[in-house]
Amino acid sequence: xxLAVSSAKTIKTSKKKGxxxxxxxxxxxxxxxxxxxxxxxxxxxxxMFGVIIAFKRYRFHGTFWKSLVKSEWVGFKNFEFFMKxxxxxxxxxxxxxYNFTFIILxxxxxxxxxxxxxxxxxxxxxxxxxxxxxLPYFLSWIVVSxxxxxxxxxxxxxxxxxxxxxxxxxxxxxxxxxxxxxxxxVFFQLWKYTxxxxxxxIAAITGIDPEYYEAAAIDGASKxxxxxxxxxxxxQTLMIILTLLAVGRIFNADFGLFYNVPRxxxxxxxxxxxxxxxxxxxxxxxxxxxxxxxxxxxxxxVGCLTVLTANLIVRKIDKESALF
Amino acid sequence: xxxxxxxxxxxxxxxxxxxxxxLFFIIVSVTxxxxxxLVIAISVTSEQSIRQYGYQFIPxxxxxxxxxxxxxxGDAIWRAYGVSIFVTIVGTILSLxxxxxxxxxxxxxxxxxxxxxxxxAFFTMIFGGGLVPWYIxxxxxxxxxxxxxxxxxPYLMNTWYMMIMRTFYKTTVPESIIESARxxxxxxxxxxxxxxxxxxxxxxxxxxxxxxLGYWNDFWLPMVFVNNAKNFNIQYLMYQTLxxxxxxxxxxxxxxxxxxxxxxxxxxxxxxxxxxISIGPIVLAYPFFQKYFVKGLTIGAVKG
Numbered sequence: 001x002x003l004a005v006s007s008a009k010t011i012k013t014s015k016k017k018g019x020x021x022x023x024x025x026x027x028x029x030x031x032x033x034x035x036x037x038x039x040x041x042x043x044x045x046x047x048m049f050g051v052i053i054a055f056k057r058y059r060f061h062g063t064f065w066k067s068l069v070k071s072e073w074v075g076f077k078n079f080e081f082f083m084k085x086x087x088x089x090x091x092x093x094x095x096x097x098y099n100f101t102f103i104i105l106x107x108x109x110x111x112x113x114x115x116x117x118x119x120x121x122x123x124x125x126x127x128x129x130x131x132x133x134x135l136p137y138f139l140s141w142i143v144v145s146x147x148x149x150x151x152x153x154x155x156x157x158x159x160x161x162x163x164x165x166x167x168x169x170x171x172x173x174x175x176x177x178x179x180x181x182x183x184x185x186v187f188f189q190l191w192k193y194t195x196x197x198x199x200x201x202i203a204a205i206t207g208i209d210p211e212y213y214e215a216a217a218i219d220g221a222s223k224x225x226x227x228x229x230x231x232x233x234x235x236q237t238l239m240i241i242l243t244l245l246a247v248g249r250i251f252n253a254d255f256g257l258f259y260n261v262p263r264x265x266x267x268x269x270x271x272x273x274x275x276x277x278x279x280x281x282x283x284x285x286x287x288x289x290x291x292x293x294x295x296x297x298x299x300x301x302v303g304c305l306t307v308l309t310a311n312l313i314v315r316k317i318d319k320e321s322a323l324f
Numbered sequence: 325x326x327x328x329x330x331x332x333x334x335x336x337x338x339x340x341x342x343x344x345x346x347l348f349f350i351i352v353s354v355t356x357x358x359x360x361x362l363v364i365a366i367s368v369t370s371e372q373s374i375r376q377y378g379y380q381f382i383p384x385x386x387x388x389x390x391x392x393x394x395x396x397x398g399d400a401i402w403r404a405y406g407v408s409i410f411v412t413i414v415g416t417i418l419s420l421x422x423x424x425x426x427x428x429x430x431x432x433x434x435x436x437x438x439x440x441x442x443x444x445a446f447f448t449m450i451f452g453g454g455l456v457p458w459y460i461x462x463x464x465x466x467x468x469x470x471x472x473x474x475x476x477x478p479y480l481m482n483t484w485y486m487m488i489m490r491t492f493y494k495t496t497v498p499e500s501i502i503e504s505a506r507x508x509x510x511x512x513x514x515x516x517x518x519x520x521x522x523x524x525x526x527x528x529x530x531x532x533x534x535x536x537l538g539y540w541n542d543f544w545l546p547m548v549f550v551n552n553a554k555n556f557n558i559q560y561l562m563y564q565t566l567x568x569x570x571x572x573x574x575x576x577x578x579x580x581x582x583x584x585x586x587x588x589x590x591x592x593x594x595x596x597x598x599x600x601i602s603i604g605p606i607v608l609a610y611p612f613f614q615k616y617f618v619k620g621l622t623i624g625a626v627k628g
Contacts, residue, residue, distance in 0.1 A: 022436050028512035029429040033441055036426030039481040042466055043458070044448040050457020064465035113352075116345045119337050125346065131614060132353040135360070138606050138613060140541035142559045145566060146599045147359035150366060150379050156592065158362060161378025195356065199618055217335035226335075255544065263566065279455045284548065289456060296454025304451045 054078055054297040058289050078294035087278060088295075095274040098182075098258075099250045102189055107243055109190065110197035115231055117198065118205050119223070130202065133195030141256025144188060148261050152184070178271035181262060185272065188261055189254070200242070201235060208234045237318060248310035251275065251303040275299045360603070367391070367596040374592045390597035401598055403554070404561040407472065408602075411557060412539040415476040419535045420528065422480045424489055428516060431493035432502070442490075445483045455548070462549060474549045475557060479538060485531045488620055492527030493520065530620035533613055540605065558602045565595050 023030055049068075055078070056071040082088055113133075120126040136144070151158050152174035160171040174180060212230050221229070253274035262272040264281075275295060282292035337345075358381075366379045370387035377384050394401060426445065430438045452458075458478075463469045468477060497520050505515040521528070546560035556564065606613070 019437075026429075026435065026512070028516075029432065029435055032425040032429055032512075032516075035422045036445065036481050036486070037441075039422060039477070040445060040448060042461065043478050043481065044452065046461050046465065047453030047457035048451065050453045050460060053457055053460065054454075058460075060464065064460065067460075067464065113349075117349070119342075120345055120349075121336055121342050122346075125349075129349040129353055132356050133349075134614060135610070136356055138537060138541075138610065139360075139603065140543060140559050142541075142543050142562045142566075143599055143603060146363055146562065146596065149566065150362050150596070151359060153379065156374055156378040158379050158381075162380060191356065203618060213335060223335075223337055223341075260543075260563065280548070283456055283459060293454065293456035296456050300452055300454045307450050 051293075051297050051300065053289070054293040058293070078290040079298065082291050082294040082298070085291075087273065090270065091273045091275050091278050091295075094271070095251060095253045095276075098185065098189075098253065098274065099246070101186055103243060103246045103250075105186070105190060106193065106197060106246065107239060110194055110201055111232075111235060111239065113194065114198045114201035114205055115227055117202060130195070130199060134199055135195065136192045137196040139192070141192075141254075141260045144192060144256075145260040145263065148184070148188060149263070175263060175265050176267045178268050181268055181271040185257060185261065189257055192257075197242075201238070204235055204238050205231060240317060241314065244310045244314050248307035249303065250306055251299050253277070255280065363596045363599050367593050367600050369593055371592060387593070390593035393594055394597055394601070400553070400556075401558075401561065401601075404556045404558045405601065407475075407555060408540060408558040411472065411475045411542075412536055415479065415539040416532055416535040418476065419480045419482065420532050423482060423486050423531060423535075424521075424524075424528065426481065427486045427489035428493060428520065430486075431490045431497075433499060445481070445486055449483050459548060469549045470552045470555065472555050475542065475545045475555075476539075478545060479535075479542070482535075482538075485534055489524075489527055489531055492524055492530075496523050496527070526616070526619060529612075530616045533609075533616050534620065536609075537606070537613065558598070562595075562598055562602060565598060 052068065053071075055073060055075060056068075057074050058071045059067065061067045061070045117126050117129060120129075139147075149157070152160075154160060154171060154173055154175065157174070159174075164171060172180070174184075208230065213226055216226050216230060253276045255276040258272055258274045259277045259280065262268045264277070265272070276299075279292050279296045279299070282288045282295065336342075362379060362381055365381050365383055366374065367390050368386055368388060369380065369383035370385040370389065373380075373383060373385040373387075426441075429435045430442050432438065462474060462478070466477075468474045501519060502515055505519055510518070541559060542557070543559035543563055546555070546557055547563065550556060550560065
């Protein structure tokens with residue numbers, strides 16, 4: 001006990017000393033941080049300064065830094081061009097609407113399923129359902145695009161060949177009809193992530209003290225009343241945090257879903273183009289650094305503002321749950 | 325126990341509700357598993373029968389020609405498989421090292437700058453420079469584009485996993501143990517490797533599996549950075565295969581200079597066979613994944 005007190009004291013006094021004192025005395029800890037710091041600088045911090053590329057006509061001048069400085073400054077020209085294209089509005093609308101749908105359905109469906117699964121009498125069956133529903137989370141979007149293709153392929157797809165044909169319905173050109181894609185994309189998003197979210201909520205439900213339910217049952221509360229007055233209020237914090245995290249990322253779309261599942265089909269773009277796929281296509285397929293960096297910077301700035309706003313709201317509701 | 329069970333019986337749902345819920349989840353389970361089964365079924369169907377009946381859950385004519393081809397002439401596929409295995413193993417080991425080492429000082433209350441370094445990592449989750457500057461950094465400043473390392477380096481540090489690991493250290497390693505080790509004359513590194521890490525095996529397993537899954541399933545890095553077919557990983561090769569067949573089936577597409585590649589295209593069933601072998605390791609590791617993912621998720625939910 002004495003030892004702990006005295007050591008706490010030495011920690012306190014040594015903490016007042018400056019950076020170089022700390023560096024000398026705790027150098028192993030600083031050394032442990034070093035690899036991570038280097039990676040973060042290369043992978044994240046230098047690209048942050050690179051946002052000025054969006055305000056330049058970027059040309060390569062031998063080295064990275066030289067190019068960054070020497071490229072001609074064009075101000076907001078890239079943004080003006082980008083905002084004038086019809087895509088700017090289209091991709092923003094798509095990104096927001098899809099994410100909004102995902103947030104609502106990604107809240108209601110997993111919570112309902114998690115509650116239902118914990119109520120099933122046969123616990124072993126409940127575990128099996130969970131395991132099966134969790135499986136899609138582990139498959140890559142490329143594999144998911146294969147699964148989608150096996151269902152939707154125009155010549156051989158299961159839906160056209162084995163469901164529509166026997167019914168005498170003409171085959172549907174799934175990969176060139178934008179009107180079906182909002183449903184298809186929402187389906188696959190739910191298909192991939194619902195199991196994961198169910199597991200998260202079930203983990204939270206199992207953390208609820210069973211005595212609450214026993215007491216409620218003794219008092220004659222029905223299942224519905226128990227769910228409404230015990231389960232949902234206990235999950236509330238988790239639901240709010242997960243939702244606000246998703247709201248904070250509402251300008252970021254899941255590239256794998258929107259690029260791979262529709263197989264980057266041009267005719268589907270009115271329904272499938274989101275900011276992330278536009279940025280990628282502009283950089284890698286049309287080689288338009290100006291447009292790509294303008295769209296990317298626009299996304300980064302608006303995205304940052306929504307994260308900060310979302311966090312501010314969380315702080316207001318529940319300070320403990322705030323991220324920062 | 326039996327007393328508890330009895331009590332629980334009283335508070336159970338009605339038999340009809342129970343049946344209804346079971347029925348619902350049987351449908352959900354079938355929806356989750358059916359597309360995977362379809363892909364497996366296609367991979368063992370003969371080309372002839374695919375052409376005639378399309379993709380079927382029960383093949384009209386069973387055939388292993390796709391797998392025969394894989395064993396006989398699937399060089400490019402096995403190469404990509406090897407790239408994926410290398411990237412996953414080396415990437416997981418390195419990123420586990422970077423992440424766990426970074427998280428440790430941040431978990432120590434005697435480390436003065438822990439908040440500053442936490443924020444240094446955390447800020448990258450709030451703001452990023454976007455795709456273009458990131459792309460240019462890896463093509464012009466650290467030119468590892470096209471090499472195998474480009475599929476490893478960008479994912480070495482992950483703030484989210486780092487925070488999980490930090491919580492793990494905080495909750496499983498009491499500061500007093502570290503303090504007594506220090507008094508016994510052990511240096512920071514010795515304390516870390518002989519005392520702290522053995523206590524945190526479950527944390528290492530959780531973060532390691534997160535990393536493994538991330539590296540194995542990654543198609544984004546090769547899609548952005550790799551043009552050199554030698555370094556395609558299995559995911560990106562699958563992406564290419566799906567696109568190539570797409571071009572073959574509707575010749576109207578602009579990419580016509582790929583005719584040579586299209587000439588020796590793998591067949592319908594072969595494509596699905598590649599998908600099957602790419603899922604293989606995940607299905608084998610699935611029990612571990614499930615166990616540790618749930619653990620990781622529960623820890624991640626407790627904010628440290």
